Amino acid sequence: MHYSMNIQKLAAMKNKQVTYQNIGKKGYKETWDYQDELFQAIIQTKMDNRRNETTTPTKNHFLFVEHPHVYTLGKSGDLSNLLLTEKQLTEKNATFYKSNRGGDITYHGPGQIVGYPIIDLDNFFTDIHKYLRFLEEAVILTLADYGLKSERSKGETGVWLDVGTPFARKICALGVRSSRWVTMHGFALNVNVDLGYFDNIIPCGIKGKAVTSMEAELGEKININEVQQTILKHLASLFEWELVSV
Template sequence: MRLLETAYMSRVDYGEAWELQKQLVQEIDREERPDSLLLLEHPPTYTIGTDRHPEHLLYGPEELRRRGIQVFQIDRGGDITYHGPGQLVGYPLIYLAAEGLDLHAYLRSLEEAIISLLAEFGIVGGRKPEYTGVWVDDEKIAAIGVKFNRARTRKGFVTSHGFALNVKRNVEQEGFRGIIPCGITEYGVTSLEKLTGSDQSVEEIADRLLPHFVRVFGYEKTATQSEIRSRQAR
């Protein structure tokens, strides 16, 4: 049985979530924990991936302090993006066996789970061949940036980092103004609230996304972190 451990963690500081990912990657590698999906929000944060372009950060240090935005240079792929309140961030920590490994298929599966969620709201999400992420026409609604961590105890990789889905209208209006998102100048960003006019909470969208994620990735059962801990205690 393929079991997925899930947790909605509300608002978590980016540095804390990054350290937690590193810990869970090691535990999954050692087969001490099943595949996991963390769903959460971050306080205002810019993250800069391995395709580093400092010029895509438009705010200087003083403006960043005034706005209370933290900046992290991290080990995922991609350029700069924004995380903040009103955005659903998902960190799938999944073991991918080396045999038959298709890293591009993993990215397409992340996109497919979000595209399926959008369809519930009558929104036609799609892809752009030259970019990762999920798009509605010429506006990005979900960014994707991942890392494939080589497993140490078995052949394959454990994923980390993941996706960021813009739920609330304030996300597109606030943090994205201070950057050139992913270095893309010709397209904008959008949000679920802007497209639907409905006021959904981030936690509600997390609950609605989960069954799509489970179906796309082929899990047979999910469990919360507390359920996993109680089983281990027995």
């Protein structure tokens, strides 16, 4: 009976609702701080539930943002993959941050869609591998809606075109953090981004691989808002999110 009651309590705690915000153009550090605030609040709820034997549902959030020029290095990344000095960063109107996400170095900037899910995987499934594959799948399905065939590359997180050929190129990077099954950070899809900024790094620490964008592949500027809505549709379907906009 006690076991049955615990199962019922766990089921009652699952919250499939995800609060969605498009926060527009915002600095990396400011957005990171906001993510962390949401992230810590979810963790605190989980800790309080465990301590007090309560069943307060945890919240889930999803943010879309567009960052000014910035290079970020994951916690296990190699600083030598940044090919600019501090002076050169300033000249390019770019900033640099060491992040607590996974992955190596990447670039964020105007014309790029950055998505940050801050969700409690206990509300959905507790499998980080599956979580990453779902993020990739949402991007793959979105690109297919625009006539682009993309796929995964074995051992290389993210979304790629022409995998296994000399023309392999990355169109979306992933880097996440998870603690107590709560996630933060996320993915960056190149839509109308200035690809020249990737020349200043070894993207994701992978030498000899090119980077591309939807604009470069399709030969025209793409409506970012439409791409965001398409990604959101696929994320909601894959994860079974109940989206609520702010």
